[in-house]
Structures are given as C-alpha cells and as structure tokens.
Amino acid sequence: MSALPLHRIAPDWNEVLVPFRERDYGRALDLALAFLDEIARDTALAARLGPQHLANIHYTIAESAFGVLDTQPPADMDPPPAWTRFFQAIDDYLRILDRARIEQPDEGWWQIESFPNTLFGHTLNLLLRAGASSAEDIEARTLGFMAIWPDLALRRLLEAIQAERLDVLRPGHLERTQTLAGIYLRLSAERPADTYRQARAQVMDMLADLTYFTGTDTAEDQALAWLEQALATHPDDPFARRRIQDIRDRRTVMEQIRRFNHDANTAIADLLSNLDRLESSTLPAPAAELVERMRRGVERIHGVHRFVQRQQAQFSFIPLRRTVERLVRGRPDLGIRISGADDTARLETDPDYFRIVLDILIRNAIEAFERRGIDPSERRLEIALDPAHACIRVRDNAGGIDPRLRERLFEPYVSSKAVKQTTGLGLANARAIMALLDGRLTLADPQPSNGAEFVLHF
Structure with a gap:
C-alpha cells in the first residue's frame, strides 16, 4: 500500500475536499460518490489505493451524508437518499477496518479512534431521531463498531444514554433512554466485569430514577429492583445505597401516614358519635351551645382531613x-x-x-x-x-x-x-x-x- 495521501495519488480528490471543508455537504456527497464510481472504472487507480485510502473515502461519504441529514427535520426522513448513503458508507467503512484489523494488526491508522467515534455518534443520532428504529437496529449497529473498538463503542453508547436522560422535554425521552440502557447492559455484560462494574451500576441507577419518577403503581418496586442490582454489581455505589434508604424511609413515612389517617378517621368518628349522644340528652343552654360549637369544629377537621388527602x-x-x-x-x-x-x-x-x-x-x-x-x-x-x-x-x-x-x-x-x-x-x-x-x-x-x-x- 502506498504511503502517499489520497489527494497526491488522485488529484481529483481535492475537488471533494473543497466543498467538504466549506460544509457544502450536498455537493461534497455528490462529488465523493462520483469519485467512488471513477475508482470502479479505473483499475489502474484502484490498484494504487490501499485500505486506508478507501476508508478515507467512505468516511467522507458518511460525514457528508450526515451533514445533509442533519439539516433536515426528522419528519422528512422517510428515509431520503442520504440516509441510505450514510449507512452504506458505514457498512463499507467497518468492513475495510475489520479486514485491516485482521490483516494489518500492527498498523496504527485503523486504531485511531476519533473517526469511528464520530461515525458511531452520527449513527446513534440518526437512529434515535428516526424514532421508528427498533432496539434491534441500534444494537446491531453498536455490535458493528464493537467488533473493532469495543471500549469506544460502549463509552460512546454511555454518553448517548446520559444525553438522552437529560433531554427531558423531547417526546419519547424515557423510552429512548431505557432502550439505550438496555442495550448497554446486555452488551457490557460480555466485557470484563472489573472494567465495567461502575459504569453498569451507573446505568442501573439511571434506570431506577427514570422508573421511579414515572409514578406508576409498580414504579417504586421496579426502582428498588434496579438499585439492588446496581449495588450487587458495584457494592461501593453510594447513589444506590442512599436511594434505597430514601425509598425505604419514604415507605415507612407513608405507612405511618396511612396509619395516622386511619386512626384520625376513627377518632373523628368516635367524637361525632359522642356528640350525637350528648345532643340527644337534655343539656342546659350553655352546654348545648358548646356541644354545637364542638360539632362544627370536629366536622371542619374531618372535612379538612379529607381534603388534604384529596378524597x-x-x-x-x-x-x-x-x-x-x-x-x-x-x-x-x-x-x-x-x-x-x-x-x-x-x-x-x-x-x-x-x-x-x-x-x-x-x-x-x-x-x-x-x-x-x-x-x-x-x-x-x-x-x-x-x-x-x-x-x-x-x-x-x-x-x-x-x-x-x-x-x-x-x-x-x-x-x-x-x-x-x-x-x-x-x-x-x-x-x-x-x-x-x-x-x-x-x-x-x-x-x-x-x-x-x-x-x-x-
């Protein structure tokens, strides 16, 4: 493989780089695709290009296609041609890098993580924006990057989970976060436990919080299950330990409130019953008026008690x-x-x-x-x-x-x-x-x- 950069071997590549650097991604995409067609026709040129050059071409195509898609609202992605071009370029890029990993294990160029980090970030961005993408689609794409850069892919996936968790105003925020978290936990389970213990616990903590604040009838139990799993994964997880105690304390308080409400209702009923008995007896005028005032007070307490409970x-x-x-x-x-x-x-x-x-x-x-x-x-x-x-x-x-x-x-x-x-x-x-x-x-x-x-x- 020649060590010369691509633009030195094929000067026409400069025509692609100019609009690409100017962020005219639509024109850069067209020119990059045309350049790829030229390589297919020119066997002499193709023979001078190595995997590093081809990876560069497909990276540029993917970046240009993403630049085009990034200017379009999600509703316009049905998908447009740039969507197909992007994922085809990703597949070609990964295929070239995977072969280089096997055939040229000591070469440094394919081990540079900045380019796959960018492309995987774009991949997640588009799949999440599309809305219709299933967990299987996202997991399959993640596995494609993990085959070559496992730690990079999981690290980037964790960043996406954290970003989705914070994007609370975006419709579907909860479902997307849960989807990404589920994928992360499945894929990271196959990696060294010591390396991913803290990160896995962090994801479980996030799932516990998200579940807890949905407010469903089973949310508290589900949140506790995640927190206990996080603590089993990472025994030194301070968040899980503290949150478990918070939930248990809250349950104790709610049980105390429930018992107080029951006791208060019983006491009020007893007071009203005794007042009924007093009113049915013959009382002197001052006492009868006092009993009437007591009844009004007890009835008011009863009503306020019910209102506070939003009955x-x-x-x-x-x-x-x-x-x-x-x-x-x-x-x-x-x-x-x-x-x-x-x-x-x-x-x-x-x-x-x-x-x-x-x-x-x-x-x-x-x-x-x-x-x-x-x-x-x-x-x-x-x-x-x-x-x-x-x-x-x-x-x-x-x-x-x-x-x-x-x-x-x-x-x-x-x-x-x-x-x-x-x-x-x-x-x-x-x-x-x-x-x-x-x-x-x-x-x-x-x-x-x-x-x-x-x-x-x-």
Whole structure:
C-alpha cells in the first residue's frame, strides 16, 4: 500500500475536499460518490489505493451524508437518499477496518479512534431521531463498531444514554433512554466485569430514577429492583445505597401516614358519635351551645382531613337551609340574613366539603370586618340560596376587594390581608374544593360598592 495521501495519488480528490471543508455537504456527497464510481472504472487507480485510502473515502461519504441529514427535520426522513448513503458508507467503512484489523494488526491508522467515534455518534443520532428504529437496529449497529473498538463503542453508547436522560422535554425521552440502557447492559455484560462494574451500576441507577419518577403503581418496586442490582454489581455505589434508604424511609413515612389517617378517621368518628349522644340528652343552654360549637369544629377537621388527602366527593342530599343555619349559628358579632329557600329545599353535594367552602367565605368576611375596624352592629352578611339553580351567593359589606387583586384572588398565597395574619390559601382551597364538587367559585360581576360578593355554582 502506498504511503502517499489520497489527494497526491488522485488529484481529483481535492475537488471533494473543497466543498467538504466549506460544509457544502450536498455537493461534497455528490462529488465523493462520483469519485467512488471513477475508482470502479479505473483499475489502474484502484490498484494504487490501499485500505486506508478507501476508508478515507467512505468516511467522507458518511460525514457528508450526515451533514445533509442533519439539516433536515426528522419528519422528512422517510428515509431520503442520504440516509441510505450514510449507512452504506458505514457498512463499507467497518468492513475495510475489520479486514485491516485482521490483516494489518500492527498498523496504527485503523486504531485511531476519533473517526469511528464520530461515525458511531452520527449513527446513534440518526437512529434515535428516526424514532421508528427498533432496539434491534441500534444494537446491531453498536455490535458493528464493537467488533473493532469495543471500549469506544460502549463509552460512546454511555454518553448517548446520559444525553438522552437529560433531554427531558423531547417526546419519547424515557423510552429512548431505557432502550439505550438496555442495550448497554446486555452488551457490557460480555466485557470484563472489573472494567465495567461502575459504569453498569451507573446505568442501573439511571434506570431506577427514570422508573421511579414515572409514578406508576409498580414504579417504586421496579426502582428498588434496579438499585439492588446496581449495588450487587458495584457494592461501593453510594447513589444506590442512599436511594434505597430514601425509598425505604419514604415507605415507612407513608405507612405511618396511612396509619395516622386511619386512626384520625376513627377518632373523628368516635367524637361525632359522642356528640350525637350528648345532643340527644337534655343539656342546659350553655352546654348545648358548646356541644354545637364542638360539632362544627370536629366536622371542619374531618372535612379538612379529607381534603388534604384529596378524597373524592361523597354526594348526598342535604337540607340546604338547615345546614347553612347550623353553620352560622353562634356568631353574635355578625348580622346574618339567609334567604331564598324553605325547609324543604335540598342540595346534592358533599356535606363536609360544602361546609368548608361556606365556612371559608364567612371567616374571610369576619376577618375583613375586623381588619377594617367595622363595628359589630354594622356588620352584614347575606347568604342567598337558589336551590333551583344549585347556586348560593354570599355577600358582605366589609369594604370590598382591591380591584388590583381581583384577577388573582383565587391563586395560592394571594391575599389582601397582612402577611403575618394569613397564608393566602383560603380562597384557593375553596375553589379547589368546588372543583372536587364539579362546581365553581367565582366573584359576582359587578361587585357591590361597599363589600364583596361570591357565587357558588354546584
């Protein structure tokens, strides 16, 4: 084989190099293919070329074809001619290098890793962009490079896994990462264990995290299985050890929460049962009023407890006027007027959630009265019931809502109250509860001039 560079043996090769260096890949590809045809026709020229020259030609064809494909969106790859040219050039390049590896084991040119590293990176890029490529396609291409450069191919594959893992906004990110990781684990299993122990554990750690954050019912168990496998592969893996402990700690906490919820529900049920027994007995007036306040408090705790757990609404028909009257009873510092429904009116809703929403609106009105220093004798709260349209209006004369806050009033942490007095979550929670009831909480339009009016649509 001649030691002369290709452009010295065949000056026409310079015509390919000029557009290639200028990144005019379409023209470079056409000229490189034409040059390859010329070699097939010119036996004298072909005889002067060695495997290093042919590898150079196919490398240039592959690089030029990739340059063309890299400017095209994935949807245009059906595949275009450049796709076929790229993979054909890859096959020819690998065939030449594989033969050189066997016939010229001491030659240094085929052992240079920068060129196959680039081509394998392009190969993975195109197969992943195509979307339709199967794991078998990717694995077969990886094996082609591994036959000559096993460590390079696996190292480049690991880099691709890490890049895919981070590309979380790209559709199919999870599936592609899992595909590449599965291929890596299968192929690296045949390599020396000591060399690949840490890298294999790292891939298993990634699969554990990806699986865990899918949030499926079995995600936690699957993640633990990967982490335990990573730890068995690499006992000094700090990530796996820490993550296993985190998951186990979380399971302990969740079990404690589950037990707490069960115990809390049992305690609330016992309290309500005891209150029922107290109410059925003859009590002096102060005690009866105190029991009524206790019941309201326990019912509120029960409703909040259910809401925090995001329990679904449990619909039943409630006596509308009597439920509202009971909720507002015992508020001597507030003039309350209830209108629009008689004792026969019923509303289908969740009693606990209904009481929480109305209680939030009443408490907000009382806090507004107190904040503005309005005398108790002048405080008015009107609750207009409209069972025919499943609607309730709550109106006060506490001075109204700052117009600047109206657009964001139902957002969390938005409040007109002093920062130290509130978290600004009341109305946000009330709206969230109304959503659980398949209803809406809105501001009336227009608002009263001297107060605020909210509308509950059930």
